[in-house]
Amino acid sequence: MQTILKLEGEHAHLASQAELxxxxxxxxxxxxxxxxxxxxxxxxxxxxxxxxxxxxEEALLCVIWNTADDKAFRAATLGWLVRDIDIxxxxxxxx
Numbered sequence: 001m002q003t004i005l006k007l008e009g010e011h012a013h014l015a016s017q018a019e020l021x022x023x024x025x026x027x028x029x030x031x032x033x034x035x036x037x038x039x040x041x042x043x044x045x046x047x048x049x050x051x052x053x054x055x056x057e058e059a060l061l062c063v064i065w066n067t068a069d070d071k072a073f074r075a076a077t078l079g080w081l082v083r084d085i086d087i088x089x090x091x092x093x094x095x
Contacts, residue, residue: 005090005091006020006024007087008088011085011086011087012086019075019077020076023073023076026072029071030068031064036061040061041062041068044059044061045065072089073089
């Protein structure tokens, strides 16, 4: 089973396929620039959300995940007039 990045959330359906692609591509650039595995970042972020102790490396992976999430959101909603929306980076299985 292959894992992929996706954008999801209550308002993700409002974004066009081109906007979603722009968001994912931007997130992938963040991971590539930092030379990290997106799945490791997602796992560290999940661990933080569960209030588990993090290693120093996991804490850095959380920062990278949050940066990728923010940049993906901004790329996917570029030009939108409303910012109070729920769209966030996630991982899922490829179909």
